[in-house]
Amino acid sequence: MPRQTLEFAWTQGASKLDAFFSVAVPMSVRGFVGAAVLSFAHTLGEFGVVLMVGGNIPGETRVISIAIYDSVETLDYGDAHQMSLVLLGFAFVVLLGMFVVNKRWSMR
Numbered sequence: 635m636p637r638q639t640l641e642f643a644w645t646q647g648a649s650k651l652d653a654f655f656s657v658a659v660p661m662s663v664r665g666f667v668g669a670a671v672l673s674f675a676h677t678l679g680e681f682g683v684v685l686m687v688g689g690n691i692p693g694e695t696r697v698i699s700i701a702i703y704d705s706v707e708t709l710d711y712g713d714a715h716q717m718s719l720v721l722l723g724f725a726f727v728v729l730l731g732m733f734v735v736n737k738r739w740s741m742r
Contacts, residue, residue, distance in 0.1 A: 635661050664736060671732045675725055 635658060643653035681699045698721050705714035 668732070668736070671728065675728060678721070678725065 639657060639661070640650075640653050643657045644650065648656065678698075680697075681703065684697055685700060685703075698717055702714050702717045702721070705711070705717065
């Protein structure tokens with residue numbers, strides 16, 4: 635965003651904080667939403683950190699990436715394939731939804 639945009643808000647009497655929240659943030663919403671969706675998609679499939687930090691406490695926590703890993707470890711490939719397909723479908727729906735929302739915002 636050009637600095638001139640904020641400077642224009644300042645010349646119209648807006649404080650720096652007001653200009654930030656009324657000009658900069660609305661202009662950056664698409665970037666914020668895109669970053670949030672990409673972070674969510676990355677975290678959804680995260681494996682190593684979740685396994686090390688405690689994402690596999692029996693009976694308490696279990697994420698789908700660890701469940702897929704456990705199914706492969708026990709040679710239950712059918713369940714692993716089904717869970718992988720669900721994870722792929724969910725990721726596709728989230729990214730498609732993001733694409734549709736982004737497309738609508740760009741048409742404004």
